Amino acid sequence: MEGIITSIKVLGNSRKYMLLSFKKDTPILQEIILKEDIPLGNFVKIGNEKIIESKESSSKVISELKENITSIIDKELNRPDYTSEITEINDVIKKLTQHMKKYAKTFLLKLFFGAPIIIRFHNDADGSSGAYSVYLSILEIFSKFKIEIKPNITWLMQKNVVYELGDAIFDKNLENYFMSIEKPLLYITDFGTSIQSNRGAEKITETFDVIWLDHHPIEKGFFGEKFNGYLNPWNLGSDSEITAGFLSSLFGYVLSGKINDEVVNASFIGDYSKYADIKKPGNDLALFLDMATSDPSALGSYSSKNITPIELHNIITDKEKYLSFVNTAKMKLEDAIEKAKNNIKKYKASETTIFVCDFSTVKSRESKYPLPGRFSSKLLDALMAESKNSILILHFGVYISLRIPKELAEKVQILKIIEEFKSNQDEVDSGGGHASAASIKLYESTDKKAYIKLLLEKIKKQLE
Numbered sequence: 001m002e003g004i005i006t007s008i009k010v011l012g013n014s015r016k017y018m019l020l021s022f023k024k025d026t027p028i029l030q031e032i033i034l035k036e037d038i039p040l041g042n043f044v045k046i047g048n049e050k051i052i053e054s055k056e057s058s059s060k061v062i063s064e065l066k067e068n069i070t071s072i073i074d075k076e077l078n079r080p081d082y083t084s085e086i087t088e089i090n091d092v093i094k095k096l097t098q099h100m101k102k103y104a105k106t107f108l109l110k111l112f113f114g115a116p117i118i119i120r121f122h123n124d125a126d127g128s129s130g131a132y133s134v135y136l137s138i139l140e141i142f143s144k145f146k147i148e149i150k151p152n153i154t155w156l157m158q159k160n161v162v163y164e165l166g167d168a169i170f171d172k173n174l175e176n177y178f179m180s181i182e183k184p185l186l187y188i189t190d191f192g193t194s195i196q197s198n199r200g201a202e203k204i205t206e207t208f209d210v211i212w213l214d215h216h217p218i219e220k221g222f223f224g225e226k227f228n229g230y231l232n233p234w235n236l237g238s239d240s241e242i243t244a245g246f247l248s249s250l251f252g253y254v255l256s257g258k259i260n261d262e263v264v265n266a267s268f269i270g271d272y273s274k275y276a277d278i279k280k281p282g283n284d285l286a287l288f289l290d291m292a293t294s295d296p297s298a299l300g301s302y303s304s305k306n307i308t309p310i311e312l313h314n315i316i317t318d319k320e321k322y323l324s325f326v327n328t329a330k331m332k333l334e335d336a337i338e339k340a341k342n343n344i345k346k347y348k349a350s351e352t353t354i355f356v357c358d359f360s361t362v363k364s365r366e367s368k369y370p371l372p373g374r375f376s377s378k379l380l381d382a383l384m385a386e387s388k389n390s391i392l393i394l395h396f397g398v399y400i401s402l403r404i405p406k407e408l409a410e411k412v413q414i415l416k417i418i419e420e421f422k423s424n425q426d427e428v429d430s431g432g433g434h435a436s437a438a439s440i441k442l443y444e445s446t447d448k449k450a451y452i453k454l455l456l457e458k459i460k461k462q463l464e
């Protein structure tokens, strides 16, 4: 094998080299582990795991290499824009695609050069369907170019919604054992669009290129808006109904020409988007991803905090295994809803029923699925099947989670109540959300019962 060394990963006392060469118009990516220390950018010839030739490449050779790859990428990206069956989103798709073409060029350049790529996704059905769709399109690209090595990608599931300074420091740590001609890349999807992410975002852009696809309302002063690679439908005249899973699937289409409708629909379903179509495939996948991301170890993941699209793919493509997990998720969810219904308290307020559920009556301590926040949306759905005029207050530990149907969200101004509560700084830690899904965090020492009572009174008043 021969080629130019485009990236080096240090593995203890040996090194993994990635070699890039060409056969006609096709890039050839190979890798080899050696004990020898060869500089980045060298041209090497290797036979029988021994170096036959190694010479420094001129900067001209390196820039030619980059030009060659870029022209292959340009050809690859020159495909018709994706059009959706959901005709009302085709305008925003067009706008998104224009931006994504630039990002896809960056992404593929990193991929072909073996630069390290970190992909962080929010730990729910939406975020993970986004990561999964990017993974599927990388598989597609690699199979198209007959590339057999594994890409240098680190998949990280993000439990909170902030890209913290600590996350940036963790990501930058890669530089300690990775060298590459191309700058490393961070890809973020489905979280982080708040000013709390500013310090992390600013730090990481020092040494990384960043692609950040989110759909949450952008907080004023968010640093990400300033850099290339940040894309949010809110900036293009659209909103959160375009899910992050959809954004990443569209990005995957721009990359590879393939999009998976089931994954897209799972992200719409998982995120309660108005574009969700429960008659089409996607329900099972949404449920599976919800359980997989709530409790990775239940799926046999080596880590209880992280599940990668590789692990997800291994299960999804093993039909028997997949269906058994889907059934487990269904059973656990139904069981939890049944328990909740049997233990729920009801309060009447004119035509509306306010339900109060103590989550500790629903789920055993050992089981992580379902998670309370996401479960409250599902429980409200089940309650609404019986009566449309239902409001849910679900509490667990120091948290109170509220779910208001879209039809009632104008009348019941939950965020206003939360703002009032927040003025009691020694009792209320934090709170927020949006008009139909919000939550409050109290302190251990706070009288939760009293707050629930107050909440009931205030909601009743607004309903009068």
Ligand SMILES: [Mn+2]
Residues within 6 Å of the ligand: 126, 127, 190, 215, 243, 244, 245, 271
């Ligand atoms: Mn989302």
